[in-house]
Amino acid sequence: MDKLSLLKTFCVVANEGSFTKAAEKLDTSNQLVSKYVAELEKQLDTRLFNRTTRKIHLTEAGQQCLQHANHILESVTDMESQLGLLNTEAKGVLHVSAPVSFSTLHLASALSAFQQTHPHVSINLQLNDRKIDVIDEGFDVAIRAGHLANSSLVAKKITTIKLALCASPAYLEKYGTPQHPAELKPEHYLEYSYVNYDNDKSALIAALKANAQTVTPKLTANNGEVLTNVAKQGEGYVLQPTFIAGEALKNGELVSILDDFVPQPISLYAVYPHRKLISNKLRVFIDFLSSYFESTPYWDK
Missing domain, CATH: 1.10.10.10 (Winged helix-like DNA-binding domain superfamily/Winged helix DNA-binding domain)
Structure with missing residues (x-):
């Protein structure tokens, strides 16, 4: 046997x-x-x-x-x-982990388009903003944004993500528009709890870190949409990716500030276990996402 x-x-x-x-x-x-x-x-x-x-x-x-x-x-x-020993058509269940806000705002439409193209691939999507263990938790692939640490996982870039420091027109009218990070009011900061800019040396991040050590932020949350919506109400300023804040910036509900000090764009990655051969379902999924979002995603055009 x-x-x-x-x-x-x-x-x-x-x-x-x-x-x-x-x-x-x-x-x-x-x-x-x-x-x-x-x-x-x-x-x-x-x-x-x-x-x-x-x-x-x-x-x-x-x-x-x-x-x-x-x-x-x-x-x-x-x-x-x-190798073509079985039907080469992509099929099976794909277990995917992805961030909450990105999934609700943008990934849902991409998944719909993907399954129209590949109807025999089923998606089991789990949403979580924390950093999950792809292997131990049984995922085929995780969608992650940010700067990735070295690991045994393979990371393929999907698209570029710009960041923006935002505040509402009402907030800026009341408190003024800062011209330097040192002019930010730390007590008005709306902080995303999962953010990690340890490797970023920009003046803005340095100011936010210094402020956080002396003053408790006005609001800390693990969801960027909540923080962005609070900022739209004039309750403070927030540093968010444009896939969340982009629509509010376009329609004037938010205004980007300190553009010259905002950190460099980060990347959206598909992260999966290191294998010499990856399944057809995973390969076509990653290729589709790269094509769908492009190097400059539609929300920045």
Whole structure:
């Protein structure tokens, strides 16, 4: 019996939580399923399941084995797909992590267009602004904005993201338009809680960091749309990407200030586990996003 068959049987048992259910799904006998799992345990010299009269549970070794087995089987499927041994049409479920505001404002329309082009690819989208672990949390790809740290992950640039420091006309009329970051009122800062500009040496970021050490920002939130909407009400100033603030800037609800001091544009990336072969579904997804948003995205045109 080949090891891939053992791993596939093991994964089905683990996912079904039952030898009997696994046998039904694999259209084989309960005895053969048990034999395959026992053989895999023998080859690995470890117990993969704790068995009781009613249930089975993965051991700690079994949980680690399941992660590795899933990656191995997925890699084999990817290889077969790319080499043309299976239908080369992109298909399957793509597990995607993406930022909340970018997804609601822009990614939703891109996904709709993508699935019209690739109807056999299903998207499982999870929205979160925190930095997720792509591998441990089981994602095929994560959409991230910012400056990425070195890692074992592959990052492909999707588009460029400009930043803008914004305030409403009413706020500027009341407090004046600052000409230098030192003139900003720290108590009026509307701060995005996930922002990280540790590598940015601009005068504006230096001023914001210094102010944060002495004065608590007026509002801190983990959602840029909320902060931008508060800024539109004249309650302070906010540093946001133009994919969030762009519409308000165009219609005059917000005004960009200190343009000469705003940090350099950042990038939007597709981040995925390092593999020599990536699945068709992931490859066409990344290529589609790059084409859809272009080097200069539509909200900056």
